[in-house]
Amino acid sequence: MTIEYPDYFARFYDMIYDQMRDKTDHTFFLDEIKSTRGSVLEIGTGTGRFFSDALKQGADIYGIDISSSMLDVLKHKIGKEEHHRISVQNMIDFKFDFKFDMIIAPFRVMMHIIEKKDQLNAINNVYRHLRPGGKFIFDVFKPDLKLLLNGLKNVKDFESEYEPGKQFRRYTSTKSDLVSQVTMVTFSFKWDEEMGTRSEDWSFPFRFFFRYELEHLVERSNFENYKILGDFHGGELSEYSKEFIVVCNKT
Numbered sequence: 315m316t317i318e319y320p321d322y323f324a325r326f327y328d329m330i331y332d333q334m335r336d337k338t339d340h341t342f343f344l345d346e347i348k349s350t351r352g353s354v355l356e357i358g359t360g361t362g363r364f365f366s367d368a369l370k371q372g373a374d375i376y377g378i379d380i381s382s383s384m385l386d387v388l389k390h391k392i393g394k395e396e397h398h399r400i401s402v403q404n405m406i407d408f409k410f411d412f413k414f415d416m417i418i419a420p421f422r423v424m425m426h427i428i429e430k431k432d433q434l435n436a437i438n439n440v441y442r443h444l445r446p447g448g449k450f451i452f453d454v455f456k457p458d459l460k461l462l463l464n465g466l467k468n469v470k471d472f473e474s475e476y477e478p479g480k481q482f483r484r485y486t487s488t489k490s491d492l493v494s495q496v497t498m499v500t501f502s503f504k505w506d507e508e509m510g511t512r513s514e515d516w517s518f519p520f521r522f523f524f525r526y527e528l529e530h531l532v533e534r535s536n537f538e539n540y541k542i543l544g545d546f547h548g549g550e551l552s553e554y555s556k557e558f559i560v561v562c563n564k565t
């Protein structure tokens with residue numbers, strides 16, 4: 315099962331996450347890209363939060379995403395001569411006829427892959443596309459037990475003027491199932507248009523991972539070794555970690 319991001323979310327994505335994300339993941343992934351000699355693939359490139367800056371800094375970077383709505387936003391940020399670098403492909407079965415020195419899947423891309431078999435296929439597909447010595451980095455959030463238990467009920471988590479005199483708001487609801495380890499997320503968007511207020515609701519499943527499940531998953535894959543970091547400053551896992559950042563190495 316794959317869920318594409320709708321065009322109205324793609325349209326407002328950068329405005330929302332420019333404000334909601336601190337810049338530590340950006341610094342972390344850009345530093346990783348800068349220190350890679352050779353080519354990089356970003357999976358789940360989206361609107362190019364990392365991709366367009368990496369390209370500007372001279373990286374030999376390629377990107378794939380299942381949502382053409384997101385890649386359409388990115389295409390407006392980069393020159394036409396660079397469009398060959400991005401393609402609509404799924405992490406589970408993407409294909410390139412060359413290999414990469416690093417592959418990254420930043421900002422919860424793996425959480426969109428619900429089934430065990432697909433997760434393993436995706437990781438092994440990444441492995442096949444890496445050169446020896448290459449690495450794969452992906453991040454997922456550490457489950458927050460209170461949030462899993464109580465969920466969110468239509469909480470306004472974002473509001474901003476997107477054009478002079480026109481407001482945009484997002485409300486979020488979540489409901490988690492501890493057996494399937496899926497959180498159903500519903501975003502309700504409301505924004506002003508010439509003809510009045512437009513509203514759209516979009517729901518999608520998010521697969522959350524616990525630490526040892528992640529370890530078992532990577533250990534079942536072809537990767538020879540890996541490490542899980544607890545934050546984007548490279549810190550070790552601890553009870554205070556909010557992220558699981560998985561760095562897998564192909565020897």
Ligand SMILES: C[S@@+](CC[C@H](N)C(=O)[O-])C[C@H]1O[C@@H](n2cnc3c(N)ncnc32)[C@H](O)[C@@H]1O
Pocket residue numbers: 316317318319331357358359360361362363364378379380381384403404405406419420421422423426427
């Ligand atoms: C939260 S966004 C992250 C976008 C970008 N990496 C960033 O940090 O802003 C997740 C992206 O992953 C893409 N995605 C979800 N499942 C995917 C899959 N199976 N293969 C490739 N891309 C996928 C979505 O379409 C979306 O653009």
